[in-house]
Amino acid sequence: MTSLANRHDYLPAAGNDLFLPFYDLLSRALGSTAVHHTLLAQAGIETGHTVLEIGCGTGNLTVLAQRAVPGADVIGTDPDPRALARAERKAPGIRFERAYAQDLPHPDGSADRVLSALMLHHLDAETKAAVAAETFRVLRPGGRLHIADIGGPMTPADGPAARRYLRSEYLRGNLGDALPTLLRAAGFDTEQVLSHPHRTLGRVTYYRATRPGNAGR
Known part of the structure; x- marks a missing residue:
C-alpha cells in the first residue's frame, strides 16, 4: 500500500516517517x-518453535515473545527499514528482517507460529488475501x-x-x-478466540487460524 506523503509502497510504522520517534509512546x-x-x-509458543511476526514495526511484540520463550527462534518482519532499525537498537540480539507480509523470505512449512497484531486493518482486500x-x-x-x-463483531x-x-x-474488511x-x-x-470493546480501538478481536495437518513441533 502506497503512502503518498512518504513515497513508499508500504505504510510506515507510525503512518509517516516524521512520526516514527513517537511510535512506541x-x-x-x-x-x-x-x-x-x-x-x-x-499463541502457545514453545522452546524450539520458529515464530514469525508480520508487520512488527519497532518490534515490541517480537521482543516480548522472544523474552517470554528464550528457546524459541522469534523473527520480526516488516517492510519499513526505519522501524526495523529502531527495533534492532532496542533488542540487538533479536533477529529482524525487511520483508512484506505477502512475500516472506522463508521456505514452505518452516514456521510453527505466525503473529499479527493490529496490522491487517491497514491492508486492502487484495493484499490481505495475499498475506493469508x-x-x-x-x-x-x-x-x-x-x-x-x-x-x-x-x-x-x-x-x-x-x-x-x-x-x-x-475497515470494512x-x-x-x-x-x-x-x-x-x-x-x-479458523476460530474467533476472544473479542472485547476497547476504549481507544473500538473493539479488538483475536483469531486462531490453523493450517490443517499433523500438529507442528
Missing part, C-alpha cells in the same frame, strides 16, 4: 501492550496464525471509537466475519 497510549500480552498467551495465502505457505501443517486486530454500542471505525470504508471468511478461503481452520 503512541502505541502504548493506544493500549497495544495489553493486546500483545493477550495474543502471546493465546503466504502465511499458510510458511506454516507447518498444524502450525498456527494468531491475529489480534480492530474489528470483528463491532457495533455502535462499543463506544465513540467503534462508531468512527464503523463509518470507515477502509475487518468487520463481522470478514477475516475468518478470508482465512478459511486460504485453507485455514
Whole structure:
C-alpha cells in the first residue's frame, strides 16, 4: 500500500516517517501492550518453535515473545527499514528482517507460529488475501496464525471509537466475519478466540487460524 506523503509502497510504522520517534509512546497510549500480552498467551509458543511476526514495526511484540520463550527462534518482519532499525537498537540480539507480509523470505512449512497484531486493518482486500495465502505457505501443517486486530463483531454500542471505525470504508474488511471468511478461503481452520470493546480501538478481536495437518513441533 502506497503512502503518498512518504513515497513508499508500504505504510510506515507510525503512518509517516516524521512520526516514527513517537511510535512506541503512541502505541502504548493506544493500549497495544495489553493486546500483545493477550495474543502471546493465546499463541502457545514453545522452546524450539520458529515464530514469525508480520508487520512488527519497532518490534515490541517480537521482543516480548522472544523474552517470554528464550528457546524459541522469534523473527520480526516488516517492510519499513526505519522501524526495523529502531527495533534492532532496542533488542540487538533479536533477529529482524525487511520483508512484506505477502512475500516472506522463508521456505514452505518452516514456521510453527505466525503473529499479527493490529496490522491487517491497514491492508486492502487484495493484499490481505495475499498475506493469508503466504502465511499458510510458511506454516507447518498444524502450525498456527494468531491475529489480534480492530474489528470483528463491532457495533455502535462499543463506544465513540467503534462508531468512527464503523463509518470507515477502509475497515470494512475487518468487520463481522470478514477475516475468518478470508482465512478459511486460504485453507485455514479458523476460530474467533476472544473479542472485547476497547476504549481507544473500538473493539479488538483475536483469531486462531490453523493450517490443517499433523500438529507442528
